[in-house]
Structure formats: structure tokens, C-alpha cells
Amino acid sequence: MSYIGRFAPSPTGPLHLGSLYAALASFLHAKAQQGKWLLRIDDLDTFRNVAGATQSIIDSLQVYGLYWDAPIFYQNQHLTSYHTVIKQFLEQNLAYPCSCSRKSLAKQPIYPGYCLKKQIDADAAHSLRIKTSDIKICFEDEIQGQHQHSLSAQHGDFIVKRKDNIIAYQLAVVVDDFRQNISHVVRGFDLLDSTPKQLFLQKILGYPSPAYCHIPVLIDQQGIKLSKQTFAQAISLDNPEQTLYLLLTLLKQNPPANLKTTSVENMIQWGIKNWHPSPLKKLRAINQGIY
Ligand SMILES: [Zn+2]
Structure with a gap:
């Protein structure tokens, strides 16, 4: 079976460090296995969508060298x-x-x-x-x-x-993962609790279940998950190299010091080549302030 992964942000605001962390992990996990990586915009909750957020997410992913392999899938069109x-x-x-x-x-x-x-x-x-x-x-x-x-x-x-x-x-995710032939779901630990519900829906619909990989979530000094609800800052597009290096560190990939001075493209290539998720085993949260 070929690997197809995805990142599915909701356009309720710009990406913050925590969401980019999840995007990078799912991208590296897919690319390290010669997989495809898709972008799905979870825009069903029209009451929460924020004007301009989709474009801001697209721009950020591109600045950080995370390119998707098929036209963007907008849930509202389905x-x-x-x-x-x-x-x-x-x-x-x-x-x-x-x-x-x-x-x-x-x-x-x-x-x-x-x-x-x-x-x-x-x-x-x-x-x-x-x-x-x-x-x-x-x-x-x-x-x-x-x-x-x-x-x-x-x-x-x-x-x-x-x-x-x-x-x-829960339902939209299951229908879309099936429609897009998603084989691997890499996402934050906070969504682990949704997995049994999604497995159940797949079962009654007769859909195959993807493999799941729940990475830790980033938390702040107070132990609170970085999220839009807690007003996590939008990621800066000014110095993506510095942020990308930090994210590789927070993913426990142990990037070498000389990678710091290289380009986004080189960092992504290094990340794919050296990707190993095992240091994240059993971790539910990582404090972003420790580095
Ligand atoms: Zn009732």
C-alpha cells in the first residue's frame, strides 16, 4: 500500500508554533516513506472560519518548505x-x-x-x-x-x-480520509481520544482504517497547550530557518548545529533523511520553553 498522509488545519486563524509542529511531523513522516502529503482545509464550521486564514496557512506552509502533492481539498466543497x-x-x-x-x-x-x-x-x-x-x-x-x-x-x-x-x-474526518485514500494519520496527542470514534465510524461504513501516530502537543511554561483558544502567537515568516531548527529540536530529531545556518530547503531535506519518530514514544506533551 502506498503512503498518503495529510495535514488538515481549520481556517480559524493563522498557524502557530503548535500547528506547524504537527504539520512538519506529518510531512516528514510521509516523505521519509516516499509518501504523498495532502493539504485539507477543515472549513466546515463556517461560524468559526476567519477571513484570510486559509491564505495565511497556505503562505506559511510554503515559506516553511512544506509543499502538498495534490490540489487543496476544501471540506466545504464536498x-x-x-x-x-x-x-x-x-x-x-x-x-x-x-x-x-x-x-x-x-x-x-x-x-x-x-x-x-x-x-x-x-x-x-x-x-x-x-x-x-x-x-x-x-x-x-x-x-x-x-x-x-x-x-x-x-x-x-x-x-x-x-x-x-x-x-x-468526527464524521467529516472519516469521510475525507476515505475519499483521499489516507493511509497514515499523524496528528497531535489531543486528538487521540477522537480515534476510537473515528475507528467506529470507519467500521460501520466499511472503510479501511488508516494507521495512527499521535505526536506530543506543544505546551507553554504553564503547561497549557498552544492553541488558538489560548491565543498562541502566529508563527513569524521572517526567519523561518530559526523556527524550523527549533521545531526539529522539539521533535527530538537532534539537528546538528551547522544546520542552523543553512536554507529552509536543506533543513527539510535533512529532516526527511534523518526522520526517526522513536524519541517521541509515549510522550504526550513537550514544553516549548525548554529550548
Ligand atoms: Zn438528546
Whole structure:
């Protein structure tokens, strides 16, 4: 099987150090195995999209020498494919409408199945939940090792279409990974918990499952993950060599000192040639301030 990897940012702001870290890891992991690397823009949540963010992400990836191998895939241009799957779920009685408010579920870490047997007025606002079964989902993550989740007990019936009609992340990812023939998913540890849900959806849809590799997330001095929600700074495009060297260090690739004074292209080539993810084994977070 040929290797096809991907990076799938949402255009809710510019890339920050943490997102570029994940992009670089997935790129190097693909290229070290002569794979293809695709760019998918996760722009389904139109309420959160920020004007200009997609272009800013594209510009940043290019400045950092991370080039994709196929036309960019925009999720918003593929709405029919998600709705076809939703229709299939409903026809096969695999999903059901839920009218619960966020407030009414605030104290419930796992959805308790309130609407499973309720008759919901089709005109009233409702989300759609997939029926999970009491099965164990096991997977071997290349970095994080073996994981086993009990689907109903740990995740419950989860949302595949939101009340505001937006396709949920879990479903969109599964449909797109299948459409784009993704063989390897390399992404941050914070998404490890989504993996059992995605494996379950792949199973009921009859899709093959990609290999998973969850790399640590970057955290700040306070131990908080760098993210748009915590106002992580946009990466600078002024001195990409310096940032790239830092990222290779944070990926524990041990770049030689003389690489610091070379070009972005050379650094990327060095990164591909020397890529070895094993020093990241079992690491969930890396403090970006330690270097
Ligand atoms: Zn409900």
C-alpha cells in the first residue's frame, strides 16, 4: 500500500508554533516513506472560519518548505458526500435525532441516551447522534502504543451532525480520509481520544482504517497547550530557518548545529533523511520553553 498522509488545519486563524509542529511531523513522516502529503482545509464550521486564514496557512506552509502533492481539498466543497452518509445512517437506523440542549447535558460527561427512544418533532432543532454499541475498540498507535476504549462507556452516542446543521468533525474526518485514500494519520496527542470514534465510524461504513501516530502537543511554561483558544502567537515568516531548527529540536530529531545556518530547503531535506519518530514514544506533551 502506498503512503498518503495529510495535514488538515481549520481556517480559524493563522498557524502557530503548535500547528506547524504537527504539520512538519506529518510531512516528514510521509516523505521519509516516499509518501504523498495532502493539504485539507477543515472549513466546515463556517461560524468559526476567519477571513484570510486559509491564505495565511497556505503562505506559511510554503515559506516553511512544506509543499502538498495534490490540489487543496476544501471540506466545504464536498458537503454532499457528508449528507449522503448521514442519509444512509438514518435509513439504516444507525443514528437518531437529539434535541437536548448543551445546558441540560452540562453535568453529563457521557451522553446518557435521553433521546434514543424519544419521538422528536422533525421541525424542531436537533442534532444527530450515532448509536454506539458496547464494543471494545483497540488500536496500536505508532507513538502512543496500544489503546483500548470501551465505546459506549467512554464515549457514548456521539454527534455526527450538529444542531446548527454543521457536519461534526468526527464524521467529516472519516469521510475525507476515505475519499483521499489516507493511509497514515499523524496528528497531535489531543486528538487521540477522537480515534476510537473515528475507528467506529470507519467500521460501520466499511472503510479501511488508516494507521495512527499521535505526536506530543506543544505546551507553554504553564503547561497549557498552544492553541488558538489560548491565543498562541502566529508563527513569524521572517526567519523561518530559526523556527524550523527549533521545531526539529522539539521533535527530538537532534539537528546538528551547522544546520542552523543553512536554507529552509536543506533543513527539510535533512529532516526527511534523518526522520526517526522513536524519541517521541509515549510522550504526550513537550514544553516549548525548554529550548
Ligand atoms: Zn438528546
